[in-house]
Amino acid sequence: MSRPARPAPSPEAAPSSGVAPSLEVSGLAYAYPDGHQALFGVDLTVRRGERVALLGPNGAGKTTLVLHLNGILDAGAGTVRVAGLPVEKRNLAEIRRRVGIVFQDPDDQLFMPTVREDVAFGPASAGLRGAALEERVMAALKRVGMEEFATRPPHHLSFGQRRRVAVATVLAMEPEILVLDEPSSNLDPASRRELADILRTLDVTVLMVTHDLPYALELCPRAVILSDGVIAADDHTQELLCDTGLMRKHRLELPFGFDPRSVAVPRP
Amino acid sequence: MGAGHAHRLYRHGHSPVHRLPPHCKLVAVLGFVVVVVSTPREALWAFALYAVLLAAVAAVARVPAGFLLKRLAIEVPFVAFALLMPFVVPGEQTELLGLTVSVPGLWGAWNVLAKGTLGVAASVLLASTTELRSLLLGLQRLRLPPLLVQIASFMLRYGDVITDELRRMSIARRSRGFEARGVRHWGVLAKTAGALFIRSYERGERVHLAMVSRGYTGTMPVIDEVTASRAQWAYACALPVLALGVCLLGWTV
Numbered sequence: 476m477s478r479p480a481r482p483a484p485s486p487e488a489a490p491s492s493g494v495a496p497s498l499e500v501s502g503l504a505y506a507y508p509d510g511h512q513a514l515f516g517v518d519l520t521v522r523r524g525e526r527v528a529l530l531g532p533n534g535a536g537k538t539t540l541v542l543h544l545n546g547i548l549d550a551g552a553g554t555v556r557v558a559g560l561p562v563e564k565r566n567l568a569e570i571r572r573r574v575g576i577v578f579q580d581p582d583d584q585l586f587m588p589t590v591r592e593d594v595a596f597g598p599a600s601a602g603l604r605g606a607a608l609e610e611r612v613m614a615a616l617k618r619v620g621m622e623e624f625a626t627r628p629p630h631h632l633s634f635g636q637r638r639r640v641a642v643a644t645v646l647a648m649e650p651e652i653l654v655l656d657e658p659s660s661n662l663d664p665a666s667r668r669e670l671a672d673i674l675r676t677l678d679v680t681v682l683m684v685t686h687d688l689p690y691a692l693e694l695c696p697r698a699v700i701l702s703d704g705v706i707a708a709d710d711h712t713q714e715l716l717c718d719t720g721l722m723r724k725h726r727l728e729l730p731f732g733f734d735p736r737s738v739a740v741p742r743p
Numbered sequence: 744m745g746a747g748h749a750h751r752l753y754r755h756g757h758s759p760v761h762r763l764p765p766h767c768k769l770v771a772v773l774g775f776v777v778v779v780v781s782t783p784r785e786a787l788w789a790f791a792l793y794a795v796l797l798a799a800v801a802a803v804a805r806v807p808a809g810f811l812l813k814r815l816a817i818e819v820p821f822v823a824f825a826l827l828m829p830f831v832v833p834g835e836q837t838e839l840l841g842l843t844v845s846v847p848g849l850w851g852a853w854n855v856l857a858k859g860t861l862g863v864a865a866s867v868l869l870a871s872t873t874e875l876r877s878l879l880l881g882l883q884r885l886r887l888p889p890l891l892v893q894i895a896s897f898m899l900r901y902g903d904v905i906t907d908e909l910r911r912m913s914i915a916r917r918s919r920g921f922e923a924r925g926v927r928h929w930g931v932l933a934k935t936a937g938a939l940f941i942r943s944y945e946r947g948e949r950v951h952l953a954m955v956s957r958g959y960t961g962t963m964p965v966i967d968e969v970t971a972s973r974a975q976w977a978y979a980c981a982l983p984v985l986a987l988g989v990c991l992l993g994w995t996v
Contacts, residue, residue: 545956547952547956568960571956571957571958572958580949582901583946583950583952586897586900586901587896589876595964597957597958599964599966600960601958629900630900645957648958
């Protein structure tokens with residue numbers, strides 16, 4: 476019943492536009508220093524402007540993969556390229572500007588005393604100062620509808636607001652690709668929808684790591700399943716979710732009563 | 744809201760003292776305290792003048808006397824120590840309100856009490872007119888080692904987060920019928936402290952990861968430049984300079 480790992484809407488299939496893909500992972504393998512191998516040759520290409528869901532059971536290596544995208548972890552074998560630039564030590568500053576990771580807990584992401592300073596942290600680290608910095612910060616906050624909260628300390632915000640500010644902190648770096656780790660976790664339904672509305676309006680490539688399958692279906696036309704350290708499936712999200720055998724094999728389960736066939740979904 | 748980081752010592756306002764750049768105020772308070780400490784304790788009138796100077800600053804800053812006096816309570820442990828001195832310091836004895844006390848002890852107590860109170864009052868004035876956040880910016884501007892400033896600003900950001908974690912752990916303990924009663928339960932509390940330490944440590948690692956992901960390479964980027972004009976410096980230094988005059992008089996008279 477298993478589906479072979481075929482790069483369904485792959486860049487090769489699309490007419491080549493001459494633009495380097497936002498993300499190009501090939502043959503990526505990694506073992507932790509304690510010997511535990513987490514990735515066994517991951518191949519994944521995300522074209523510019525695509526929104527892709529990265530699905531997979533706990534322990535499949537999702538977080539390990541994400542930490543390779545901006546060079547926090549060094550690839551044991553294989554390569555990662557972001558918009559054509561290889562992830563290597565000498566490129567790290569530029570890579571980290573291009574890859575915006577939004578971590579799961581906004582309290583980890585927002586470490587500065589005020590929202591404004593937090594959003595400014597990335598661009599200021601890259602050397603932006605003065606009016607240009609201010610402009611960048613306000614533009615990022617505006618994109619997530621949080622510009623009125625600029626002077627507030629993060630712990631005075633609701634969880635949903637903090638998540639949105641966390642998105643703004645990486646948007647301020649004008650990234651090539653936005654990587655979201657469990658963006659819908661701990662959000663109430665209203666905040667969840669607000670975040671989805673914001674993500675849809677962003678003109679940026681998105682890789683979304685999630686267990687929330689309806690959310691993946693709602694936002695990402697394409698999904699990949701990472702299982703046991705390899706990409707086990709790569710297809711339209713709706714087709715993946717409808718393949719019950721594949722889903723069961725990789726410990727993926729839809730919420731009770733949810734039928735992925737019953738909803739209208741975005742098509743690539 | 745939008746008032747930034749409010750803390751209990753801070754009193755929101757728009758007085759000229761509030762508006763002074765934080766590093767000017769820090770230098771002024773430090774200068775004032777040094778001058779006060781170097782004044783001879785026998786010059787009683789000098790300390791009265793210092794108090795008048797501080798009262799003038801408080802008036803300009805529109806900090807009410809009651810507010811200031813209440814915040815002075817932090818000094819109480821030192822006062823207790825000062826009150827002991829007349830009884831324990833050896834030396835010439837004298838009668839005061841029917842008690843036998845030592846003269847050097849009395850002078851010592853007066854010295855600690857007067858200088859301590861003035862120092863605390865100046866610091867309270869600084870804290871009530873300057874937000875914590877700006878104080879940190881001021882310290883950064885004054886070239887305090889950046890690591891110390893970073894540690895202090897993370898305390899500012901994560902103090903509430905950690906307190907909240909501690910509160911949740913306490914609720915979890917009590918929900919399972921635990922009530923800390925006496926020495927036998929200290930072990931449980933110690934384990935809570937240990938768990939909190941590990942949680943904070945792990946959070947520290949995650950925060951560091953988030954910082955590195957956004958380009959952190961060991962130094963905090965400059966986001967808010969605090970600058971002071973010559974006039975602002977002059978205004979801030981009025982307090983320590985006047986105090987210095989008083990101090991010099993105290994040594995010569």
